[in-house]
Amino acid sequence: MIDFSIPSETAALREEIRAFVTDEIVPFETDSRLTRHGPDEDLRTELVALARKAGLLTFQAPRRFGGREPSHVEQAVLFEAAGWSTLGPVALNCAAPDEGNMLLLSKIANEHQVDEFLAPVIEGRQRSVFAMTEPGGAGSDPGQLSTEAIFDGTEYVIDGRKWLITGANGARTWIIMARVLPNDHGPDGPTLFLCDGQTPGIELERVMATMDRNYVEGHGVVKFTGLRLPAAAVLGEVGQALRYAQLRLTPARLTHCMRWLGAAERAHSIAVEHARARTAFGKPIGEHQGVGFMLADNEIALQQCRLSILWACWLLDTGAKGRHESSMVKAYVSEELFKVADRCVQILGGTGISDETPVGMIFSDMRAFRLYDGPTEVHKYAIARQVLRSPR
Incomplete structure (x- = not known):
């Protein structure tokens, strides 16, 4: 049975996270402490304090560490909401590399290592x-x-x-x-x-x-x-480092996809509003086929990416290792979301390559996403090897 419904509790938390990111975090996107090297430690500390105050800090942590311990499918819903701003995961303490490192340490660190190295990261006190x-x-x-x-x-x-x-x-x-x-x-x-x-x-x-x-x-x-x-x-x-790295990398590939889906959705929403408001040749540009088709392609891609992420997460929740499937999703989603961001820049025209909106920044970051946790070509190489080994 395939059920695409989202539990009411998860949906409510998604809306809470989205509202927090929109109201509290988006205003920091023009902060001077968001540098060419990313947010500095001072900005991170301020953002984390806001999430702590809202009761949303490190919500994905295991319950034994005070988190809500969502399933992989639930994470997909919640991380997408967090990714509405690229600063959202930083504030909520679910950004890479900390999110993946916390997962790894929670699985294999001993009690002393948990106290000294994991607990301070979960609490947002150190990176x-x-x-x-x-x-x-x-x-x-x-x-x-x-x-x-x-x-x-x-x-x-x-x-x-x-x-x-x-x-x-x-x-x-x-x-x-x-x-x-x-x-x-x-x-x-x-x-x-x-x-x-x-x-x-x-x-x-x-x-x-x-x-x-x-x-x-x-x-x-x-x-x-x-x-x-x-x-x-x-x-x-x-x-055993390579085996442990796979424990970390398989779900980390998917959480990258979740967060960047949120960012791509944000870029798309900005492009849609621009296509409604900007006019050319007597009508809104969204009513011209060239722009309208780009919006349609974005809408299709966003939903297909969302479904592929949910599928891989469902497999992990059933106990499957999901290495092959996570490679498929990472390769597909990173390429498709980059196309989404590229189309958003094109729709915005000159505004799209400026800092007047976050779309230009999302586009640049999305290009790098195609390399994070393995470039597309490496994933395709691994996928092809698996295809050749498996009975058809």
Whole structure:
């Protein structure tokens, strides 16, 4: 049985989130603290305080941490509402990378690690990073991981370089992926480590200039030089980093889609209003077939993206791993929503490439979305491999 109805409680929370984002957060879109590197820490702190006051902060957290623990399908409804402004997920503490990191830590962190590294992120008191991507290629292909950890039986010494590390500037909870070298004291292989961002041996070389500006403090280049961490810093088990990364990445692909669906819907709503109000050649431009067809294409794409997200979320809620399905949805939704944003810019004309509306910013950020958590081509490669392996 397929049921597309939304429970009344979820629908009510969706409307509450949408109203909060519209009334409280949208006005900050022109704040000077929303920089080319994204919102700064001061702006984030102010936005988080508003969500905390409204009782909506980190609503997606597990109940044992004070959250509402929505299902994946419920998350799809609620995250779309949060994404109405690109600052909405920042305020509500459901933005990447913190949202995915909180999910991962809630599944595999031990009690001490939860208290020290997870609880402050859930409470909005500090930010987190997932330091995996490297200049040499490790990212979409983590098998190329070159950051190394040497274990002497007591401590791990980590050396390497990472880049495109979202939110690295000022983050305190660090999840670092490094390859433990063969040693006489225990297992080796790709491993996740937890540490404080102020630990000696972590150097933020610079914040990269990128076309997106929706993540707090942008994306950093980080160098690890003689970073010494105790054996207790291992997150989960040694050698299991790639498996844990999939625990995080499968749902994170979908939450990206949910949030960006909300942003695309916002851009579309602005384009619709413009098409109604702007006239050319004796009538509103929306009544001209060229513009009207773009609006129709947007309406179709938004609904198809929504349905594909709900389908994959439903599968996860049934207990399926959903790796193949989440790749399909991420590849499809990121490409379609980019087309939606592009058409919105076209409909707005010169206004669309300005900061007079958020559409230009959404368009730039949507282009980057096609790369977040794996570019479309990598997902298609994985999808094709699965198709060839599976009986038809």
